[in-house]
Amino acid sequence: MDASSERWIGHLDMDAFFAAVEQLDEPKFRGKPVIVGGLGSRGVVATASYEARRFGVHSAMPMAMARKRCPDGVFVPPRFERYCEISARVREVLLRVSPVLETVSLDEAFFDVSEHGAAAMAVALAAKQEVQRETQLTCSVGVAPNRFLAKMGSDLSKPDGFLVIRPERVREILDPLPIGKMWGVGDVTERRLRGLGLLRIADVRTAPVELLEREFGRMGVRLHELARGEDDTPIAGESESVSMSREVTYAVDLLRAEEIEDEVRRLARHVAGQLRAASMLCRTVRIKIRYPDFRTITRQVKLPVATDSEGLIETLAVHLLRQRAELDERGVRLLGVGVSRLGVAATRQLSLFDGVPASILERGQQAPWMGKESMGRDRSPL
Amino acid sequence: MDFVCAKSDLVFGVKLASVALGTRSSMPILAGLKMEITGSHLSLQATDLERAVRCEIPIENKGGDEAAVLNGAILNQIASHLPADDRITFRTDEASGTTVALRCGETSFDLPTLPVEDYPEIAALPSAKIATINVADFHHGLEHTAFAALKAGETTRMSLTGVDLVLKANQLRMVATNGYRLAVKTIDVTECQEEGEYLIEAGVLIDLDRVLAQVDSPTLDIRRGEGQLFFHAGAVTFMARTIGEEFPDFERVIPRDNPIALTFERRALLEALQRIQITAAEDSGAITILGGTDETAVRIRSSSKDKGEAEERVRLKKAPTKPIEISFRAEYVIDVLKRLASDTVTIWLADGRKAGLIEPAADPIAPADQGFLYVCMPVLLSS
Numbered sequence: 001m002d003a004s005s006e007r008w009i010g011h012l013d014m015d016a017f018f019a020a021v022e023q024l025d026e027p028k029f030r031g032k033p034v035i036v037g038g039l040g041s042r043g044v045v046a047t048a049s050y051e052a053r054r055f056g057v058h059s060a061m062p063m064a065m066a067r068k069r070c071p072d073g074v075f076v077p078p079r080f081e082r083y084c085e086i087s088a089r090v091r092e093v094l095l096r097v098s099p100v101l102e103t104v105s106l107d108e109a110f111f112d113v114s115e116h117g118a119a120a121m122a123v124a125l126a127a128k129q130e131v132q133r134e135t136q137l138t139c140s141v142g143v144a145p146n147r148f149l150a151k152m153g154s155d156l157s158k159p160d161g162f163l164v165i166r167p168e169r170v171r172e173i174l175d176p177l178p179i180g181k182m183w184g185v186g187d188v189t190e191r192r193l194r195g196l197g198l199l200r201i202a203d204v205r206t207a208p209v210e211l212l213e214r215e216f217g218r219m220g221v222r223l224h225e226l227a228r229g230e231d232d233t234p235i236a237g238e239s240e241s242v243s244m245s246r247e248v249t250y251a252v253d254l255l256r257a258e259e260i261e262d263e264v265r266r267l268a269r270h271v272a273g274q275l276r277a278a279s280m281l282c283r284t285v286r287i288k289i290r291y292p293d294f295r296t297i298t299r300q301v302k303l304p305v306a307t308d309s310e311g312l313i314e315t316l317a318v319h320l321l322r323q324r325a326e327l328d329e330r331g332v333r334l335l336g337v338g339v340s341r342l343g344v345a346a347t348r349q350l351s352l353f354d355g356v357p358a359s360i361l362e363r364g365q366q367a368p369w370m371g372k373e374s375m376g377r378d379r380s381p382l
Numbered sequence: 383m384d385f386v387c388a389k390s391d392l393v394f395g396v397k398l399a400s401v402a403l404g405t406r407s408s409m410p411i412l413a414g415l416k417m418e419i420t421g422s423h424l425s426l427q428a429t430d431l432e433r434a435v436r437c438e439i440p441i442e443n444k445g446g447d448e449a450a451v452l453n454g455a456i457l458n459q460i461a462s463h464l465p466a467d468d469r470i471t472f473r474t475d476e477a478s479g480t481t482v483a484l485r486c487g488e489t490s491f492d493l494p495t496l497p498v499e500d501y502p503e504i505a506a507l508p509s510a511k512i513a514t515i516n517v518a519d520f521h522h523g524l525e526h527t528a529f530a531a532l533k534a535g536e537t538t539r540m541s542l543t544g545v546d547l548v549l550k551a552n553q554l555r556m557v558a559t560n561g562y563r564l565a566v567k568t569i570d571v572t573e574c575q576e577e578g579e580y581l582i583e584a585g586v587l588i589d590l591d592r593v594l595a596q597v598d599s600p601t602l603d604i605r606r607g608e609g610q611l612f613f614h615a616g617a618v619t620f621m622a623r624t625i626g627e628e629f630p631d632f633e634r635v636i637p638r639d640n641p642i643a644l645t646f647e648r649r650a651l652l653e654a655l656q657r658i659q660i661t662a663a664e665d666s667g668a669i670t671i672l673g674g675t676d677e678t679a680v681r682i683r684s685s686s687k688d689k690g691e692a693e694e695r696v697r698l699k700k701a702p703t704k705p706i707e708i709s710f711r712a713e714y715v716i717d718v719l720k721r722l723a724s725d726t727v728t729i730w731l732a733d734g735r736k737a738g739l740i741e742p743a744a745d746p747i748a749p750a751d752q753g754f755l756y757v758c759m760p761v762l763l764s765s
Contacts, residue, residue: 311539348761350562350759350761351561351759352559352563352564352757353631
């Protein structure tokens with residue numbers, strides 16, 4: 001195998017993205033702890049600027065706690081349209097260097113620079129610089145022979161970092177890291193690994209794979225591979241794991257069915273807007289409902305043809321709500337609409353009319369819920 | 383009910399009315415065909431509430447002015463298999479009043495009736511005409527537009543299932559779109575008393591076309607009801623409900639000055655596309671047309687991950703004035719080429735992201751193709 005056939009994957013992660021955008025657009029926020037997230041009584045932090053992180057504020061933290069830790073912070077609600085707009089520009093830059101792009105979220109993407117051979121690192125570095133020039137925001141990039149190591153590279157080099165993890169340096173870099181730093185290891189897994197006396201990635205690497213398999217099943221085998229720096233997950237323009245969603249936790253539980261449906265419609269339109277802004281299509285639409293007792297359900301529907309149609313996503317989300325979710329007088333605490341099985345809108349049939357959500361359901365793929373009877377058409381006698 | 387009629391008249395009336403028979407089990411009465419006698423005329427009616435057909439045939443009435451509803455599908459089958467005899471008699475069974483005896487030659491049927499009072503009232507034909515049009519022109523108009531709409535059930539946007547009928551300045555414009563392609567046909571109107579715009583489901587108009595094909599009348603008049611349009615030709619009235627949704631602003635999307643003309647021999651292009659379509663990617667169904675200024679031909683290509691690739695060189699009448707690369711869903715172009723009659727067609731293009739305009743080309747345009755244009759949005763392929 002010659003050098004040119006080596007695989008080189010890049011992972012680009014915008015630094016404290018939402019907060020950085022707020023600081024970019026509003027100069028007086030610069031240098032201050034900026035916290036973006038739901039501002040209601042039960043909101044959570046979406047992103048905290050590096051200044052805010054010094055106060056111990058981090059994403060997914062309840063907003064009330066963030067306010068306590070950082071009383072002088074700047075608290076702002078997210079502006080997804082704006083983030084989508086910048087995210088689309090980042091994608092454009094990356095598409096120039098890589099034919100294969102996997103967008104993980106608005107602020108994160110994998111790209112493949114293998115085809116540049118020996119110049120792969122230089123191309124990835126140039127892409128980072130180009131993104132920074134284009135957006136006026138900093139980002140971190142990891143480059144490595146696989147997806148896992150690329151992600152570790154960007155994580156370890158944050159903020160404004162660039163780290164290449166070559167195969168011969170994998171052990172040196174990974175071994176000393178606490179297992180909590182390993183991508184994919186969440187709080188629960190971390191606790192269980194610690195319980196087994198495995199504190200660093202080196203411990204997982206040298207642990208017998210049988211032990212990990214016994215404890216964690218297939219995930220244990222996977223952890224062992226990752227600890228060795230091995231990952232053959234392809235990066236793909238389309239993947240189940242890729243999704244976009246919008247969730248809202250309401251300050252006061254929503255009780256009325258019409259109110260809930262209106263919210264689902266609004267969230268669906270929002271997600272469709274996000275999809276379009278990112279020039280992507282989805283093939284799965286799902287809704288999420290959390291009841292006041294915290295019981296949470298998700299319901300999803302797969303589409304035969306990829307879409308970014310606002311009308312269709314809205315119709316399907318409402319269909320899921322009406323047909324597949326139970327609502328009762330207790331109402332709901334949280335609603336979410338998400339889309340997944342995303343694909344870069346590589347191929348895209350352009351529309352004649354703006355905003356006319358034509359059916360994406362082509363001939364012979366009639367959806368049962370779209371039968372004539374349910375269309376609310378006036379059926380008075382002739 | 384007691385009458386005699388000619389077999390040919392009955393077959394004609396039953397066949398026509400059956401087009402509008404309902405199939406919904408929620409309203410079993412709509413499976414019925416209503417027969418209503420007025421003097422020496424029998425009116426045969428059927429409706430599924432979207433459309434209604436009424437046609438009149440002459441009879442020799444031996445009783446009073448009465449009405450009965452019989453199962454339409456059964457009557458239609460009987461009409462297809464009547465023995466060789468010219469006269470048919472219908473007579474309500476005096477004793478029960480709930481069956482009708484039909485006799486033709488040596489054959490007799492006793493048919494149960496459905497409750498006539500349950501049958502929905504079909505609005506009477508309004509007296510004022512809004513327009514009169516030539517049946518053949520109307521037929522070509524439907525043939526060139528109805529296909530471009532979505533089927534009912536494929537969308538919740540009712541306007542995309544319809545053909546928009548625009549009466550203006552002694553012309554009828556028929557327009558249909560699925561949001562990605564648009565077909566427009568303009569035909570002359572013999573008389574136009576009132577201008578207006580009406581949207582009717584394409585499937586309903588196709589049924590009207592089937593009806594008109596059997597009516598021996600060169601012209602058709604259109605009358606306006608409340609939420610319906612009536613089409614009247616000879617002894618037949620066809621009623622269609624209008625769709626109460628606004629049709630998209632189509633004038634705005636018709637490209638008027640695309641500079642690049644690609645003129646093809648229609649059959650050659652159609653056959654090439656049917657071949658190249660075989661390897662078109664499944665999601666987009668796209669074929670790509672590539673043309674340069676140095677050649678009086680274009681290359682048409684397709685490629686798909688699973689099925690392979692294809693390319694064909696297709697001759698043009700003249701080299702393009704600018705290089706062009708554009709992709710379309712093959713089906714959208716094939717749909718229109720199949721329906722045209724002219725020997726040559728021109729595709730007018732601006733660039734790979736803008737709508738293409740397809741028209742029958744001159745020298746000469748086939749009469750059936752007069753007044754037709756088609757707009758198709760391209761597919762953007764990644765590269």
